[in-house]
Structure formats: structure tokens, C-alpha cells
Amino acid sequence: MSQGINVRGYLSQQELRNAPGYPSQERLARGPIVAIECIEEIPCNPCEQACPQHAIIIGKPITNRPYLDEDKCIGCGLCIPQCPGQAILLIDLTYSQGAASVAFPYEYLPLPKEGQTVRAVNRAGESVCSGTVIKVQNPKKNDQTPVVTVAVQRKYATEVRGILRSRGRESG
Secondary structure (H helix, E strand, O other), X not given: OOOXXXXXXXXOHHHHHHOOOXXXXXXXXXXXXXXXXXXXXXXXXXXXXXXXXXXEEOOOOOOOOOEEOOOOOOOOOOOHHHOOOOOEEEEEEEEEOOEEEEEEEOOOOOOOOOXXXXXXXXXXXXXXXXXXXXXXXXXXXXXXXXXXXXXXXXXXXXXXXXXXXXXXXXXX
16 A cells, blocks of 8 residues: 555545545535544544534444534534544635635644735645635634634645645744
């Protein structure tokens, strides 16, 4: 095997397609939905508890991989900052004509600013395209895990997993 989490340290497209928390192409095309990139059988369930729509199911045993009920997910993203493994993002292929939005946890300083142009990266940390920060959420309930949303060209939406960290210093 020449790809995948055990060899390269990040998920392959095949591993994503086989993950019970990753949405289908049909559901992605209908609007905002979370993508749960959790493929490990570990004792964890904060995402299940965070979902007000009960769209994420772990059940018993607690080591089950998260299952996403595509019909129940409304794309609220409340589960994103609750995942200790930072394995959840929100993808909206319908954000605007030609552009998609991708929201993900971001625990670096300084936080990007709305309107800022950034370099979007894939799961391997490689730059794939430029993006524009459209939202930065960091309420107390996120427990110090900000969620950054960027607009990118639609063709990169399922590749983008984060942004390059700014080299600036946080002031104050």
C-alpha cells in the first residue's frame, strides 16, 4: 500500500470514501454539510453530543466510527470545535457561483481576519489554492478552538483542509 494514513500520515481519497462520516457527492451538491474524517476506532463521542439534529451517530460501543445521517445534517457546524481530533469540517459547494466555502478548526495565532487572502492547504499541508477568509468564530463555547471559514474555488472544496499559518505576531 503506497498511500493512506498509515503510510503518509493523512487520509487517502479511498479512506475518505469508506468513512461512514463522509458525505456522498449527491449530498455535498445540495448545500452545507459536515464531513467527518474520522477513520479510527477510538473511544470518543463529543461530535455526537454536539449535534442538535442527531445527525452524528456513534452509539455503542463508544469506539464506533462516527456515522453521518446525511438527511439530518443541516450544516450548522456545531460539531467542528468539539472534535478533539480536529477531524470535522463543513463544506458548502453552494456558497456562491463558482465558489465553495470550507470551515475547519484553527488553533494557531494570530487568527486570520475576515476578508484576508490566504493560502488553502490540503490534508498533506500542501498549498492548493488561494482563498478568502469569510468568517472567524471563536465564542467561549468553542473552548478555545476557533472555526475559520474560507471561500475557495469550488473544484478545490473537498481538498482544502486548512490554511497556511500566518507568520505575524499576535498583539495585545
